[in-house]
Amino acid sequence: MYQGKLRKIMIVLLTLYTALILYFLYLGFSRGLMVDNPGGVRFNLIPEGIALHYPMGQDFQVWFFEYGNFLAFIPFGIIIPLLFRCSFRRFITFFILSITILETLQMVSRLGAFDIDDIIINSLGAAVGFAAQRLVTVDRDKLKGIFKMSLIASILALGTIIIIGGINHYLEKGAGDTIALDKLPLKDGSVEWDKSLSSFKISQEKVTPQINLYSTKNNEFSYHLGGKYKNMTGYVAIPGDAINDANTPGTKIGFYSGGELIGSSWLSVSAYSEGLRKIFFNIPLIGVNDLTIKIINHNSNPNTNAMMWDVTLIEPNTGQKIINSIKEKIR
Known part of the structure; x- marks a missing residue:
């Protein structure tokens, strides 16, 4: 535990760092504008997981806040135990209580939201810092020891990001078994699939289906999925030789569940835009x-019905099934 002059210096540094964190919690990132347009009290009491993802494919702002919420609280886990003798249980209890109060004040003041996920990620950062200072047993009051603690904290933080980011990638992006749509029995309606997987042209590009090809003879059909699947993917387009002129209204495909359209809009295939002749969908x-x-055809020319091919259903992986089961029990 730090004593004497070093202790006074570290208390001053901790105070200044705490003030900086409080600034970003209550004033930074244009939080003051929220008071003028509060939009009601905001809170999230149900954990969604640990918000640490790999930066690839992430929006920079989301990535910045996730890593900031984790890394910014590591110094507390290093410095506080060196100033005040405490066990991990006492330290983490005090930290969680403190950050919960700060989150509550954010919600009440409408300068932010109470988010249980923030408490989790902040506490994880503090725990990493605590572990780092405990792994250094000598020279803790010297520059050499402080450097070791900082280095170990960096290694532990990187390892935490790699492990949790990998778990999140598996739970959010990972997929289970894949089943072709044409292999499922129909519930209502009728549909024919081109078993020969005939090739056709889209904007002068030759397309050869690899899994299945929807026949244009049917315009409505249903399947019973039983909640077993995570998403459905495939391609839809209007064949290039069916486009007559720029006034062709096009064809639309809607995916419904319980009479409600899934997603925010129709999947539209129209001659108005060259780029819309071929669309990859993920429902x-x-x-x-x-x-x-x-399938709704707005054209007088029956050949402009949409082509749909390589349509597959993807099951959740084992981890996703477990998480979904837990969420269902919570609800």
């Missing part, structure tokens, strides 16, 4: 028991 199916596919 979320978590919790969907019955799926209805409707």
